[in-house]
Amino acid sequence: DAGITQSPRHKVTETGTPVTLRCHQTENHRYMYWYRQDPGHGLRLIHYSYGVKDTDKGEVSDGYSVSRSKTEDFLLTLESATSSQTSVYFCAISPGGGGSEQFFGPGTRLTVL
Amino acid sequence: QQQVKQSPQSLIVQKGGIPIINCAYENTAFDYFPWYQQFPGKGPALLIAIRPDVSEKKEGRFTISFNKSAKQFSLHIMDSQPGDSATYFCAAKGNSGGSNYKLTFGKGTLLTVNP
Numbered sequence: 700d701a702g703i704t705q706s707p708r709h710k711v712t713e714t715g716t717p718v719t720l721r722c723h724q725t726e727n728h729r730y731m732y733w734y735r736q737d738p739g740h741g742l743r744l745i746h747y748s749y750g751v752k753d754t755d756k757g758e759v760s761d762g763y764s765v766s767r768s769k770t771e772d773f774l775l776t777l778e779s780a781t782s783s784q785t786s787v788y789f790c791a792i793s794p795g796g797g798g799s800e801q802f803f804g805p806g807t808r809l810t811v812l
Numbered sequence: 813q814q815q816v817k818q819s820p821q822s823l824i825v826q827k828g829g830i831p832i833i834n835c836a837y838e839n840t841a842f843d844y845f846p847w848y849q850q851f852p853g854k855g856p857a858l859l860i861a862i863r864p865d866v867s868e869k870k871e872g873r874f875t876i877s878f879n880k881s882a883k884q885f886s887l888h889i890m891d892s893q894p895g896d897s898a899t900y901f902c903a904a905k906g907n908s909g910g911s912n913y914k915l916t917f918g919k920g921t922l923l924t925v926n927p
Contacts, residue, residue: 730913741818741901741919742856749913757914789855793913799844799905801915803855 702726703804705790711810718777720807722790724770730793731773732801733757733765735786742789748773780811815839816904818918825892826926833887833921835902840883843907846915847876847887850899859900860887892925899923 702725712718722731732747734757744757746765754765762784764776777784787808791801818835825831835845846861862869862876862885869876873890889896899922903915 732914739919742917744914747913791855800846800858800861803848803857805855806853 703790703792703802705788705804705807707807708805709808711812712780713812714781715779718780718809718811720775720788720790720809722773722775722792722804724773724792726792726794726802727770728792728794728802729770730801731767732791732793733763733773733775734789734791735759735784736789736806737786745775745788777809780809782811785809785811815916816902816918818902818921820921821919822922822924824924824926827893829892829925831889831892831896831923831925833900833902833923834884835886835904835918836882836884837904838883839904839906839916841907842904842916844905845876845878845885846903846905847874848901848903848917850901850920856901889923892923894925894927897923897925 704723706721733745734742736742743759745763748754748767766774787806789806790804793801816837823831847859848856849859850856860871860874862878864880867878875888878885899920901920902918905915
């Protein structure tokens with residue numbers, strides 16, 4: 700998985716609790732992304748980062764925040780988890796050149812009860 | 813608003829058949845069109861990609877055909893094998909501003925290749 704790890708790999712939580720997912724890369728790539736994958740919706744971009752402390756919103760960013768304090772780590776936080784945020788979350792990284800050739804991590808399956 | 817429309821949603825072929833997956837886009841500012849392959853429980857992996865200055869690209873048994881005027885591109889899998897059974901996603905990348913960093917994905921096609 701191109702030097703990308705995600706943690707945790709599985710998580711079950713309750714509605715209203717905060718949740719943080721971590722993406723860690725060893726490739727020193729500039730760009731990092733968080734997607735969610737749901738049946739019938741494909742992959743939808745939540746947030747992305749184009750450098751340390753440089754982040755921007757994707758198409759489904761409501762209810763999510765991100766932080767990137769180091770090149771290798773990109774954190775996704777659900778401030779107050781809802782059942783609609785039950786999904787599989789993928790982190791991706793990309794070398795220079797923008798969104799070309801994104802490499803995906805193994806995913807985190809999150810269930811919000 | 814979906815900018816990349818993928819069809820069919822699912823596809824079943826026999827071993828040796830040639831499944832074809834189609835994608836259409838609306839934004840003429842896209843400049844890179846990758847296909848990703850995803851096996852159950854795994855992250856998507858880049859399979860093959862094309863830029864709009866060519867009409868076809870082939871890598872092994874996988875071929876992308878690109879029709880710029882029709883704003884369509886398709887994936888063909890020659891001599892398909894049961895091991896090709898997976899979900900396939902097309903995507904497109906913008907060429908300006910913030911869209912230069914991002915991919916827009918189709919909704920995916922679940923391919924089953926029967927032995």
